[in-house]
Amino acid sequence: MSLRIAGVGWVTPLGRNVGSVWERLIHNEQATVETISDPVSPKTYNAFRVSNETLKDLPPHPRLRRASAISRFAAAAGLDALADAESKSRKIDMERLALVFAVSNGGVVYTKRFYHGVVESGAQSASPLLFPETVFNAPASHLAAILGIAGASYTLVGDGAVGLLAIQMATDLLESNALDACLVVAAEEADWLLCDAYHKWRLLKKEPPVELFCDPPRGMILSEGAGAIVVAREGTVQIDQIDAGGNFWQRDQAGAIVRQILHNLADKNACIVASANGTFIDLAERSAIEKEMSEAIVYGVKGTLGESVGASALWQAIVGSQALLTQSLPQQSRLHASVGSKDLPGNMAIVLSCGLNQQAAGLRLRI
Secondary structure (H helix, E strand, C coil): CCCEEEEEEEEECCECCHHHHHHHHHCCCCCCEEEEEECCEEEEEEEECCCHHHHCCCCCCHHHCCCCHHHHHHHHHHHHHHHHHHHHCCCCCHHHEEEEEEECCCCHHHHHHHHHHHHHHCHHHCCCCCHHHHCCCHHHHHHHHHHCCCCCEEEEECCCCHHHHHHHHHHHHCCCCCCCEEEEEEEECCCHHHHHHHHHCCCECCCCCCCCCCCCCCCECEECEEEEEEEECCCCEEEEEEEEEEECCCHHHHHHHHHHHHHHHCCCCEEEEECCCCCHHHHHHHHHHHHHCCCCCEEECHHHHCECHHHHHHHHHHHHHHHHHHCCCCCCCECCCCCHHHHCCCCEEEEEEECCCCEEEEEEEEC
16 A cells, blocks of 8 residues: 655744744754753753744643643644645545554653652642643543544554654554544653753763764753654655664664664665764664665754654654655755765655664655
8 A cells, every 4th residue: 555644743943834944954053952950950951942932823722721741742743734734635534534642751741740749748639630641642632632533543652763663553554444544643842850861871962062973972962842744645755665673672783773674775766864863873873874875865853953752753754755845955964965966865765763762663755
């Protein structure tokens, strides 16, 4: 079955509209970091945050009044993706639409507030209104209710590669003629607690810039936002092949599994959208690319937008789609410089996704 990307939605630290965010990337604009602090410690961290202005036109739905940031990000991206799909083809029947939500860290802000309430005031004083926002499938529940999706709704939890696995699940669901389309959404929110955890794991960089493909790696900066795509049978960009990859148990094993994924997806007419983020992932991807597609144009969007973890693979898929539609790629955060005709990505884009917690997968898009 030939499946395609029918619509996209993008909530990022550089904005929300796909076209304008893409133009800002092409012009090498950098997202602005925000300092995050917490009363429990004097330590501060930098993260790329989504501004309040970005979500100001969300519909006044009761579900969103007390929803966490991650749920609002997911709702905005999902609504935009459906609107984009309907503007290009026909109205989507919500009775024949499935939802797949991908996440890694979840609603950390609300989880922390709920926990603090229990610790400081006792279990009986913690607000039960906070608890539903601490579960991983809260954003999917909100989005399904807002859109009126009565069919299947799934939540996948993983690391940076979980978005590609969600796309794989969407293609599996659409094998049945009972569905017309599947909305795939991935989202994350940034919080001091997350920054502190990644700092303790020696993965975080204190200040920008995020320097990709350096040896030794110099660390990442967390970001937040969401990405969404509508997978359907009609659309300009084709989902050519998905490699579900696998798991690696040690960091030094990541290169081998990424190389195998790239070997399975490799094509001389493809550019590569890497998941390099300033950590060991960069060296694994660089090694695989040099062995399998050494002449390819390679771009890493996390050098500009930061590491959005669960949302990152969908961000990369959107970048790959935009590269094919516009026949352009940003110059900043490329593995090697390219000029002339090589500056165009060709008719295919490969998305490599290697996560921080031993997951790796790949996707090839075609136009």
